[in-house]
Amino acid sequence: MDNNKITRKNPANMPEPVGNYTHITKIPRGAELFVTSGQVGVDQNGQFPDKMNEQIQHTFANIRKVLAAEGLSSKDIIKVNIWAVEPIDWDFLYSEWEQLFSSEYPAMTVAYITALGLPEIKIEIEIWAAKA
Template identity: 60%
Template sequence: MTNIIRKNPNTMPKPVGEYSHVTVIPPNSTLYTFSGQIGVDFAGNLVDDVHVQVENTFKNIRLALASEGLTAENVIKVNIWSVESIDWDHFYQEWGKLFAIKPSMTIAYVMALGLPEIKIEIEILAAKPA
């Protein structure tokens, strides 16, 4: 679908997660930046359960991509911020529902996010080749 290239050069250590060290965007591509998505549902509810927040966050990412006619294949970078330890089994289960590709990624644990109820926030960048 896209000619975005994702790679892990053999001159670097193997990634410790489901990501690529390098993402190459073809010339003349359109770049999309999306605000960080949180686990709020369509009615505006934000439950305290971090697993539900993760699930809703990925749903919101799918909706944001679809609003621009994009899919997960267009994602070039993922930034993840969490206020508590991530349950990686659950996270990657939800991740796998969206991503077959491995975009570049950064993960950070932070003391707080925009509202005290928010446990995780995920920001994506995407590109649509010409």
């Protein structure tokens, strides 16, 4: 195993993940850590679409932009926290997820809550990344 690389695994003695994530993501010693604020579904004009899936599209676009600003890619993402105020269309979210991650998934937590920072926000996604 390469000790200078981010590694992801699902221990054999555990159930398989119930979604597209990994149980454990290991960050090598000396890696640089990046933590984003929660990214939301706002467009370039500061507007929030009414539909959840449109907010999901904008959220993933904003994630790509914030990663690019630091020279990061999806391979550097180690943890994703997702908060939503209404049911997520998982087929739609996973279509965006697959475009971003392909098959090497980070650790993930999902929570449904009653409200986010502004009443028009339906979903917020926080990214933790490390550059090894």
